[in-house]
Amino acid sequence: MTKADIKSIKQLLATPKNIVIVPHKNPDGDAIGSTLALYHYLKKYNHNATVMVPNDYPDFLKWIPGSEHILKHDTETEACEMLINAADIIFTLDFNAFHRTGNMETVLTESKAMKIMIDHHQSPDDYAAFVFSDVNMSSTCEMIYHFIDMLGDTNAIDANIATCIYVGIMTDTGSFRFPSTTSKTHQIIANLIEKGANNAEIHNNVYDTNSYERLQLLGCALSNLKVIPEARTAYITLSQDELNQFNYKKGDTEGVVNYGLSLKNIVLAAIFIEDKKEGIIKISLRSKGSFSVNEFSRAHFNGGGHTNAAGGRSELCLKETVEKFISILPRYNKALNDD
Ligand code: 5GP
Ligand code: MN
Numbered sequence: 001m002t003k004a005d006i007k008s009i010k011q012l013l014a015t016p017k018n019i020v021i022v023p024h025k026n027p028d029g030d031a032i033g034s035t036l037a038l039y040h041y042l043k044k045y046n047h048n049a050t051v052m053v054p055n056d057y058p059d060f061l062k063w064i065p066g067s068e069h070i071l072k073h074d075t076e077t078e079a080c081e082m083l084i085n086a087a088d089i090i091f092t093l094d095f096n097a098f099h100r101t102g103n104m105e106t107v108l109t110e111s112k113a114m115k116i117m118i119d120h121h122q123s124p125d126d127y128a129a130f131v132f133s134d135v136n137m138s139s140t141c142e143m144i145y146h147f148i149d150m151l152g153d154t155n156a157i158d159a160n161i162a163t164c165i166y167v168g169i170m171t172d173t174g175s176f177r178f179p180s181t182t183s184k185t186h187q188i189i190a191n192l193i194e195k196g197a198n199n200a201e202i203h204n205n206v207y208d209t210n211s212y213e214r215l216q217l218l219g220c221a222l223s224n225l226k227v228i229p230e231a232r233t234a235y236i237t238l239s240q241d242e243l244n245q246f247n248y249k250k251g252d253t254e255g256v257v258n259y260g261l262s263l264k265n266i267v268l269a270a271i272f273i274e275d276k277k278e279g280i281i282k283i284s285l286r287s288k289g290s291f292s293v294n295e296f297s298r299a300h301f302n303g304g305g306h307t308n309a310a311g312g313r314s315e316l317c318l319k320e321t322v323e324k325f326i327s328i329l330p331r332y333n334k335a336l337n338d339d
Helices: 003-012 029-044 077-086 098-110 140-150 159-172 183-194 199-207 212-223 240-245 293-300 318-336
Strands: 018-022 048-053 089-093 114-119 130-133 226-228 233-238 268-275 280-287 309-314
Touching: 003 130, 018 029, 018 077, 018 098, 029 048, 029 089, 029 140, 029 159, 048 077, 077 098, 089 098, 114 140, 130 140, 140 159, 140 183, 159 183, 159 199, 212 233, 212 240, 233 318, 240 268, 268 318, 280 293, 280 318, 293 309, 293 318, 309 318
Parallel strands: 018 048, 018 089, 089 114, 114 130, 233 268
Antiparallel strands: 226 233, 268 280, 280 309
């Protein structure tokens, strides 16, 4: 984003506008945190701003300030599409292509509103008039902080905005441990705490509000964990029957893939989750070091993401998806055993 872009955006935001803010489908902590942070910021300047998610998000994010005002496109379609059609500006956050919003793709593609993209995924599409895209950023939330900073307005960051930004940086960095976490990330976190983000309370709200069933489901996932030592790979499966047995709710499998990566010597971890309703297997991939799960997922599983964290999908059944995954690995033997 150039200085000229920032100047133009400042001019645009100088008078109240109809603004819609959209994250990707199945929004995570960074998606909800970044959209709500921007929402609180724009509200300060009397914009008519709305956060609109393609579908529901996990309960452990429902305490975040402003979450009570979020509209859901899948259940409130008419209200959402009216707002999109009346919007002057649409901010698209934490995704790189409209298809990542699921059923919102058409209405977003057809919308005449000016689009502003803020995102840290690879290969951004070019639908936006203004693009702030940086794959080196830990999170879209960190980019929202920089965006407000570029507008010369960090004084406007209050406790609500700070809390929202903190959530997304925390969740997308695995609590400040992934390599994307820089000294600048920590400096921003320090500033956010000074501005009123209650770090202990935020960690507690997100990570220590598990249901008993969620932990039982984790137990099931861990007992399904398989290791392929020669490929330095670990994977987990969860069938629809297993999800049902533990009364699965959205968000219950969040983070489970990381357990595979916690094994000594493992550099690639995957989880395959059966979704009978959508007729797909949802795949999450994580890696350590230079092995790119973004490229791996783009090449084989209709997905993408970042070098060390990506998602994908398969229309084969669970068994066949796992067999396909295992059969591909030998091609990557060298890359997986590189260091
Ligand atoms: P998760 O495994 O948690 O669903 O996704 C890991 C990361 O990859 C997240 O940053 C997510 O936004 C991204 N991601 C997940 N699925 C896709 C996909 O289909 N395409 C792209 N480009 N990114 C994805
Ligand atoms: Mn993100």
